[in-house]
Amino acid sequence: DAMVIQNPRYQVTQFGKPVTLSCSQTLNHNVMYWYQQKSSQAPKLLFHYYDKDFNNEADTPDNFQSRRPNTSFCFLDIRSPGLGDAAMYLCATSRALRIYSNQPQHFGDGTRLSIL
Amino acid sequence: QQQVKQSPQSLIVQKGGISIINCAYENTAFDYFPWYQQFPGKGPALLIAIRPDVSEKKEGRFTISFNKSAKQFSLHIMDSQPGDSATYFCAASGNDYKLSFGAGTTVTVRA
Numbered sequence: 697d698a699m700v701i702q703n704p705r706y707q708v709t710q711f712g713k714p715v716t717l718s719c720s721q722t723l724n725h726n727v728m729y730w731y732q733q734k735s736s737q738a739p740k741l742l743f744h745y746y747d748k749d750f751n752n753e754a755d756t757p758d759n760f761q762s763r764r765p766n767t768s769f770c771f772l773d774i775r776s777p778g779l780g781d782a783a784m785y786l787c788a789t790s791r792a793l794r795i796y797s798n799q800p801q802h803f804g805d806g807t808r809l810s811i812l
Numbered sequence: 813q814q815q816v817k818q819s820p821q822s823l824i825v826q827k828g829g830i831s832i833i834n835c836a837y838e839n840t841a842f843d844y845f846p847w848y849q850q851f852p853g854k855g856p857a858l859l860i861a862i863r864p865d866v867s868e869k870k871e872g873r874f875t876i877s878f879n880k881s882a883k884q885f886s887l888h889i890m891d892s893q894p895g896d897s898a899t900y901f902c903a904a905s906g907n908d909y910k911l912s913f914g915a916g917t918t919v920t921v922r923a
Contacts, residue, residue, distance in 0.1 A: 702855075727909065739901075739913060794907065800861065801911060803856045806855050
């Protein structure tokens, strides 16, 4: 049973048209992460929430925003997508901030975003 | 600057052979070293992980070897099967929330 669910699996949007990707989790984990993964590259962390506390990575463009209305859901908003934002977007969760053997990160299957 | 260096970028192995992927790190604060397996169109899935107080960990056909003094760790896939064809990422984490990923290795197992 999927524990980190991302919708939609594929999303096509137009250049400059805002888009929202969603993630839900059934693990009741405190931490939710958003990663961007481009073809043949490792995932790149954009930001994370610990409960309601938001932490943006220093090199995440302002174009990317996130919302976490409750424990189970987290959204990634791209305000004005550019061609360079085409990628797989991965959501992950963990029980605590400290990543360790008994509290690893669990990834969803991602949303593949295409920009026309 | 990539904190975890992974090699090779890709490898091809015959069914039944051994696949070996190597990773090296510099940050001595790292204390958790997971390996993720990712199939096309899927998210990374935790495969196996090790702590630096252990030199080797085995789960089924997958073994991590860890050399703390050399700051290196490796994944060995024994008796490789076509279903093992995937991209493998090593990663490392210290006393914080971040996973530092290697660049990934695409493994192709030929039948």
